[in-house]
Amino acid sequence: MSVFGGPLLEEAEIEELLARFPGFKGPLPEEARLWTEAELELFLASDGRRRPICSLGxxxxxxxxxxxxxxxxxxxxxxxxxxxxxxxxxxxxxxxxxTNLCNLPAVASCSPVQRAREVPGTFLVPVTVVPRRARGVEDPxxxxxxxxxxxxxxxxxxxxxxxxxxxxxxxxxxxxxxxxxxxxxxxxxxxxxxxxxxxxxxxxxxxxxxxxxxxxxxxPFAGLGRRLFQESWREFSPPGVSDLTERWLEFYTSIFEEVDAATRLSEFYxxxxxxxxxxxxxxxxxxxxxxxxxxxxxxxxxxxxxxxx
Incomplete structure (x- = not known):
């Protein structure tokens, strides 16, 4: 039995399968050699009506x-x-x-990460931020x-x-x-x-x-998505995050003059x-x-x- 990524189906294997389904009269697709033996068998048995999922659409x-x-x-x-x-x-x-994917075999126990409405002022441990949804305020x-x-x-x-x-x-x-x-x-x-x-x-x-x-x-934000980034990037940070990246990049690019600060900033996302x-x-x-x-x-x-x- 062959699998995707293993040896390609040999001509002899294909001929053997064709002999088992004499009722099949249609042509074989060029990519049939890349299928598994089971998938080619299914294709022949259905008279070419059922192809692997990768060929459907x-x-x-x-x-x-x-x-x-x-x-x-x-x-x-x-x-x-x-x-x-x-x-x-x-x-x-x-x-x-x-059944519980959170149980790792080499770890005694796993604890869930704390949840918060915004990032705490003293940020020492991971946190999952679930922002409040205010009435009348559009979502980002x-x-x-x-x-x-x-x-x-x-x-x-x-x-x-x-x-x-x-x-x-x-x-x-x-x-x-x-x-x-x-x-x-x-x-x-x-x-x-x-x-x-x-x-x-x-x-x-x-x-x-x-x-x-x-x-x-x-x-995509440094190229085709540059305008999209400029319009939206301030909404990307979770509530409570004090992000000084923009200020540091302005300082950095003013010295080295490689590219503008906005381009460098977009590459962080x-x-x-x-x-x-x-x-x-x-x-x-x-x-x-x-x-x-x-x-x-x-x-x-x-x-x-x-x-x-």
Whole structure:
């Protein structure tokens, strides 16, 4: 049995399957060699009516979804990568073995992060900020920036889709550590939805059939989204945050005169897009800086560890 990312189907294997379904008279798609044996068998048994999820679609995006998945599978095969990333395999097993995903096997207990209406004045521990919603006051614009928004306005922007993120300096330069695929953002969003339909349960046996890629540092605000950033960036900070980044950047650029302060400031704000099951590697921010995350769509589970650990 072959899987996506494993050896491509050989001509002899395809001929053997064709012989088992003499009633099939249609032509085989070019990408059939990239399918699994089970998927090709399903295609032949249905007389070409049922294709893998990566090839489905009736709104003109068939080639896009199949394209990103096919390119990734082909890269896995060419690079002879026969295993998904350590983080994803660990997550698959974690889901299978535990009903409560917050119970980590190597940690005695996990406590929920405190919730607050705004960031406390003395900020020593992580906090989840749930702002008050005042009557008659409009919600910030960014709250409506879901997948459809980014597809419509920034879908043609290019992004790097990585199997492991963030990348570390000591990572291997070959294998799954180095796997990176360039794609249009709209292409990744279609791929993300296809994976959610085909492998929402994150099954370990499908880890190469639907390889997990994530976009961890998409930054449209310095280019096409510059005007959008200028209109909205002051609403990005959680209530209670005293952010001096703008002042420091004005001081910095006045000395070094590399680029204007507004461009530098926009580069501090990044977007991440992740298919279900994507795992961000355990890391700390450069120079131990503080960081805040805003969830625009979907759900995300964070595990936080104190610096001394």
């Amino acid at each position: 009736g709104d003109g995006r068939i080639e896009a979804v199949a394209g990103l998945l096919s390119r990734t599978r082909l890269m896995l095969a060419e690079l002879r990568i026969d295993s998904a990333s350590q983080e994803y395999l660990s997550y698959c097993r974690h889901r299978e073995q535990r 614009k960014w709250q409506s920036w879901g997948s459809d928004f980014w597809r419509e306005h920034f879908g043609m922007e290019w992004c790097q889709c990585r199997a492991r993120w963030p990348a570390f300096e000591q990572d291997a330069t070959t294998g799954i550590d180095a796997l990176s695929v360039e794609a249009g953002l709209w292409e990744y969003l279609d791929y993300m939805q296809a994976v959610e339909v085909a492998d929402a349960a994150c099954l370990e046996e499908q880890s190469l059939a639907y390889p997990r890629l994530q976009v961890g540092d998409f930054c 990044r977007l991440s897009f992740q298919a279900p099951g994507c795992v961000t590697r355990l890391h700390r921010e450069n120079h131990n800086a503080h960081v805040w995350f805003t969830q625009l769509e979907g759900q995300r589970l964070f595990f936080l560890f104190p610096p001394e650990d």
